[in-house]
Amino acid sequence: MAKIRLATRESALALWQTEHVAARLREAHPGLEVELVPMTTRGDQVLDQPLAEIGGKGLFLKELEVAMLEGRADAAVHSLKDVPMVLEAGFELAAVLERASPEDAFVSARYQALEELPLGAVVGTSSLRRQALLRAHRPDLQLRDLRGNVNTRLAKLDAGDYDAIVLAAAGLERLGLAERIRERLSAPRFIPAAAQGAIAVECRAGDMDTRALFASLHHEATDRCVRAERAMTRLLGGSCRVPIAAYATLKGSRLSLEGLVGDAGTGKTVRGFASGPAEEPERLGEQVADMLLARGADALLP
Numbered sequence: 001m002a003k004i005r006l007a008t009r010e011s012a013l014a015l016w017q018t019e020h021v022a023a024r025l026r027e028a029h030p031g032l033e034v035e036l037v038p039m040t041t042r043g044d045q046v047l048d049q050p051l052a053e054i055g056g057k058g059l060f061l062k063e064l065e066v067a068m069l070e071g072r073a074d075a076a077v078h079s080l081k082d083v084p085m086v087l088e089a090g091f092e093l094a095a096v097l098e099r100a101s102p103e104d105a106f107v108s109a110r111y112q113a114l115e116e117l118p119l120g121a122v123v124g125t126s127s128l129r130r131q132a133l134l135r136a137h138r139p140d141l142q143l144r145d146l147r148g149n150v151n152t153r154l155a156k157l158d159a160g161d162y163d164a165i166v167l168a169a170a171g172l173e174r175l176g177l178a179e180r181i182r183e184r185l186s187a188p189r190f191i192p193a194a195a196q197g198a199i200a201v202e203c204r205a206g207d208m209d210t211r212a213l214f215a216s217l218h219h220e221a222t223d224r225c226v227r228a229e230r231a232m233t234r235l236l237g238g239s240c241r242v243p244i245a246a247y248a249t250l251k252g253s254r255l256s257l258e259g260l261v262g263d264a265g266t267g268k269t270v271r272g273f274a275s276g277p278a279e280e281p282e283r284l285g286e287q288v289a290d291m292l293l294a295r296g297a298d299a300l301l302p
């Protein structure tokens with residue numbers, strides 16, 4: 001292939017991530033022409049309704065997938081966190097890049113840490129997982145909805161609508177906004193969403209030419225971790241409707257997975273942890289999912 005076209009959403013973060021993939025591709029294949037094909041998705045347009053009610057995570061992929069089917073693009077670059085646990089038929093992941101920061105970030109104009117927030121402070125996040133974890137640690141907080149891309153959310157914080165907001169550290173870092181991070185909320189206290197911080201490339205299933213171009217961008221250790229996280233989330237019926245957190249790490253040949261199912265309204269959480277061989281990430285995901293169900297997670301799932 002002399003040229004490859006990468007479909008991308010138009011948000012600043014999506015463009016950064018796709019430019020990053022493009023730069024890595026050019027480095028791996030000197031002479032290859034890499035072109036970005038930016039587009040808006042329904043997920044970007046509808047900001048006033050909960051994602052779960054308008055169609056879930058797939059809404060951020062659909063237009064990009066149509067572009068690949070119609071031959072207007074060869075691959076699509078995504079935050080893997082936003083990719084549904086089961087891909088649309090006819091598509092597959094060509095590569096998973098090395099994960100950047102997996103954790104959530106506490107951002108505030110006046111307060112240095114979550115524990116410093118005064119009683120009843122207003123915190124913005126639309127993520128049910130972040131709401132459940134915030135409730136679990138600080139039942140007194142007032143949680144308010146906050147949708148939109150990273151810059152929109154920061155602007156709403158700066159306008160004084162919230163005492164603090166919580167968003168992905170990776171997104172802030174990629175946009176050169178790391179100095180806004182007051183505190184990193186990390187596992188096991190604050191478990192991230194499956195694949196948070198990881199970028200993935202999607203292509204048409206069986207498109208071996210495209211897959212070959214991305215082979216050197218693939219990061220096996222990250223792939224093992226996110227496979228365990230995504231398997232656990234999938235087995236629990238993972239959608240945006242239920243707070244589910246999953247975070248795996250790889251040490252040598254052992255994979256460890258921490259999982260959590262929560263309730264955004266009450267802050268009740270059920271936790272599970274297990275480790276297993278790196279060769280069987282899906283099995284580990286299954287094990288932690290079963291553990292969570294045995295500990296009462298089924299009562300929190302729809």
Ligand SMILES: NCc1[nH]cc(CCC(=O)O)c1CC(=O)O
Binds near residue numbers: 080150166168170195
């Ligand atoms: N849901 C939007 C989204 N998808 C990926 C990221 C951040 C980058 C990443 O997790 O890889 C974000 C922003 C956020 O959660 O604050």
